[in-house]
Amino acid sequence: MPINLYIFLALALFSIGVIGVLTRRNAIIIFMCIELMLNAVNLLLVAFSKMHLADSMAAGAAPTLTNGIDAQLFVFFIMVVAAAEVTVGLAIIVMMYRNIHSVDVNFLNRLKN
Amino acid sequence: MNITEILFWLLTAVALGGALLVVTSKNPVYSVLALIATFFALSGHYILLNAQFLAVVNLIVYAGAIMVLFLFVIMLMNLNTETEPQKNKWLKLAGTIAGGCFLLVLVAALREADSKSTMALVGEGDTGLIQNLGKALFNEYVIPFEISSVLFLSAMVGAVVLGKK
Numbered sequence: 001m002p003i004n005l006y007i008f009l010a011l012a013l014f015s016i017g018v019i020g021v022l023t024r025r026n027a028i029i030i031f032m033c034i035e036l037m038l039n040a041v042n043l044l045l046v047a048f049s050k051m052h053l054a055d056s057m058a059a060g061a062a063p064t065l066t067n068g069i070d071a072q073l074f075v076f077f078i079m080v081v082a083a084a085e086v087t088v089g090l091a092i093i094v095m096m097y098r099n100i101h102s103v104d105v106n107f108l109n110r111l112k113n
Numbered sequence: 114m115n116i117t118e119i120l121f122w123l124l125t126a127v128a129l130g131g132a133l134l135v136v137t138s139k140n141p142v143y144s145v146l147a148l149i150a151t152f153f154a155l156s157g158h159y160i161l162l163n164a165q166f167l168a169v170v171n172l173i174v175y176a177g178a179i180m181v182l183f184l185f186v187i188m189l190m191n192l193n194t195e196t197e198p199q200k201n202k203w204l205k206l207a208g209t210i211a212g213g214c215f216l217l218v219l220v221a222a223l224r225e226a227d228s229k230s231t232m233a234l235v236g237e238g239d240t241g242l243i244q245n246l247g248k249a250l251f252n253e254y255v256i257p258f259e260i261s262s263v264l265f266l267s268a269m270v271g272a273v274v275l276g277k278k
Contacts, residue, residue, distance in 0.1 A: 022208030
């Protein structure tokens with residue numbers, strides 16, 4: 001597939017995530033939109049990894065070579081960091097719900113009280 | 114249209130539809146389910162790109178673990194359509210226009226971008242197989258791998274400390 005299609009798909013997913021963060025007030029939904037943005041970036045990294053491989057295969061290298069493996073490992077590490085982020089973030093949201101009995105981010109517009 | 118293109122457009126439609134449903138649905142539980150559908154579609158994209166390891170990790174970690182955690186938290190708080198806070202419609206419109214402009218600018222900037230190769234290789238190459246990824250992970254990337262285990266430990270401790278208050 002042309003690399004442009006993957007770029008546009010990732011951009012569309014990322015923009016939908018941005019729109020979600022801007023238009024929703026539920027803290028959990030905002031968090032899910034951030035996950036969506038992370039996944040758009042992951043898809044783009046994998047597509048670029050395969051583009052790099054296609055480039056080196058067009059240059060006449062052996063078909064089993066491992067060009068573009070760094071991008072896929074980056075995706076792996078992004079998933080690791082996202083998992084760690086989700087545990088802490090959800091713990092914070094649960095604590096916020098216990099304190100103010102709501103997940104509305106508009107109640108958190110000041111740091112005190 | 115061959116089978117790869119049909120699958121590509123099908124998975125793209127599922128991913129974009131799921132993502133739109135995440136943003137638009139009033140009930141948070143539906144949002145979580147739509148996000149799971151999106152992650153399945155993205156895993157399908159990874160398989161099309163012959164990145165099998167990432168496809169399986171995406172399914173297990175995201176669709177399996179993270180989204181179940183989200184679902185548990187939403188059910189624990191008993192969130193539904195009635196308790197869902199809504200922004201007023203002008204703010205929603207402004208947010209949508211801002212996001213749309215962001216998409217427009219990025220698409221216009223990247224439409225004519227020069228890339229090394231115009232095609233992403235679909236279904237060829239051994240890069241995404243577990244053998245090659247494992248070799249690279251435990252040779253060149255062994256220090257980041259160990260550091261990420263420390264990150265996980267600190268995240269675990271942090272979550273427990275925050276949850277016990």
